[in-house]
Amino acid sequence: MADPITARQVANRQDLAQLVKERELSHIKVGLFDLDGLMRGKYMSRDKFFKAVDSGFSFCDVILGWDIKDQLYDNVSYTGWHTGYPDAAVELLPNTCRELPLEDNMLLILGQLTGRAEALCPRGLLRRVLQTADDMGYQVKAAFEYEFFLFDETPDSAHEKGFRQLKPATPDYFGYSILRNSVHAQWYHEILNLAESMDFPIEGLHTETGPGVLEAALSVDDALNAADKAALFKTFIKVWAQKNQRMATFMAKWSNEYPGQSGHIHLSLVDKNTGQPVFYAADQKHTMSEVQRYFIGGLQQQLPEFLPLLAPTINSYRRLIPGFWAPTHATWGFENRTTAIRVISGGEQSQRLEMRLGAADANPYLALAATIAGGLLGVRSAAEPSPAIVGNAYDTTIPEEQALPATLWEAAQRFRQSSVARDYFGTAFVEHFAASREWEVREFQKHITDWELERYFEII
Structure with a gap:
């Protein structure tokens, strides 16, 4: 019998299988980080999880096409209503296995986008x-x-x-x-x-x-x-x-x-x-x-x-x-x-x-x-x-x-126009990320601030 293993000793699928078996887990939590650094994920049944470890799985690519309030970008080409929001491929990474001490014996495994979606994956960009x-x-x-x-x-x-x-x-x-x-x-x-x-x-x-x-x-x-x-x-x-x-x-x-x-x-x-x-x-x-x-x-x-x-x-x-x-x-x-x-x-x-x-x-x-x-x-x-x-x-x-x-809009324009950014990060990423920041500015401009109300409502 193999010696017991801890989450941070997991290096491959075999280690992962041993740990899940030892803990008698019926489900495992998986997650990845989107453009804004927010973790998106779900619980996955044991059988589906190991199929995903072996062959990958997918998230709806809307996770690359919405903001932090789940509002859909209307200014990007990679994904949107015009594409039908297909799935984006995800690879699970056994060596990222973590304990979830706030959830008893539960485990967390990180993933990263692959295939076409890798061009927009923050972890992929760093890699x-x-x-x-x-x-x-x-x-x-x-x-x-x-x-x-x-x-x-x-x-x-x-x-x-x-x-x-x-x-x-x-x-x-x-x-x-x-x-x-x-x-x-x-x-x-x-x-x-x-x-x-x-x-x-x-x-x-x-x-x-x-x-x-x-x-x-x-x-x-x-x-x-x-x-x-x-x-x-x-x-x-x-x-x-x-x-x-x-x-x-x-x-x-x-x-x-x-x-x-x-x-x-x-x-x-x-x-x-x-x-x-x-x-x-x-x-x-x-x-x-x-x-x-x-x-x-x-x-x-x-x-x-x-x-x-x-x-x-x-x-x-x-x-x-x-x-x-x-x-x-x-x-x-x-x-x-x-x-x-x-x-x-x-x-x-x-x-x-x-x-x-x-x-x-x-x-x-x-x-x-x-x-x-x-x-x-x-x-x-x-x-x-x-x-x-x-x-x-x-x-x-x-x-x-x-x-x-001095502003997010100005920064997004400098980034979009940067030939160096396109060379290093890829045109697909630069276009998509710049558009996502422009969207953020447009969402802000839809709202009236307390400062404006207090300053102008009565006096002007």
Whole structure:
């Protein structure tokens, strides 16, 4: 008899079959992540599940043709009423098997779109960018860190209140608070245990600036695994919160009174043949290698064109304002948190960069793909960065070419027109994703805001 196996030891179909048999499961949960980073999935009977593992299965391709409110895009060609909404092929990935501790013995398996749909699959896009890195001789290491707000609300109560006057889980500003994490230690322990059980381990968890806001730094991993872990973290933190009669939000900025919520990415390159870090050079200033310098130069050039992959919603642009811990230009600096790219020194194994542009609302696969692609372009072309910003980037005169689009519409147009994006991400993806962001803007423009009513209703 084979020794018992755990979810994270699963490497293939045989391991998966053993684990499902040991747990006597009648159903298994499967899921994949859509363009907005939302997990779509279902429970699958045991027999159907193993047929899907062997031969694949399908989702209606509407999952690529609707927004986060399940409203159908009217401006895309890949799918729509004109196609009849056929199925899109999905491949299940046994080595992504996870425990679902919030569901007793249940297991979760991730999938990814294949066939024609792979051109629009966020995980597929990241895989293609990583293949480019591999062809250049690099392995990419990455880690995500997220800020998120917790509220003493449920989905029902938040809707009843119209998402106004919501009660944060804790009051007032109190960053890095030992008082908060001691009084509410049970929350922290539950989050940390959930993360360990589901294999998106957290190396740091603390209160941030604002009522009820936490920051979690996930552990470093190979880039594809890191994106899986980030996407799972965002999904299951919300699940955990709602099961405990709370809500978590990863909106970029839910209140004008508080800083926005970031989704920062830490990234480094390793020589795939020697295993040696590529960004580290002991004899250079701040131990920054030539490759890291070119990587930063490429990012500076491409961030204005790749921005919607890092800032994908109307709300994302509420965060990108001076003086609120988010960049407004494609700037960089050594240990400078006012810039878009922060170079972090500190030894051979920790030399890296932090992409500070991304908000918590970004799809981890797309945000990471944009960061890697921009950097690799710089390495290939030996792109020199501008001089490092010293001091406050918000008070520094920045060249116009480093200015970031100020709105989602402008960002979508820059992305659509980018020949570099088409070369790296494929024309099908660029056209479809740009159209999805244009749709988002059009949906926003259909609505009258409270600000307009208060300002104009009586007086004008």
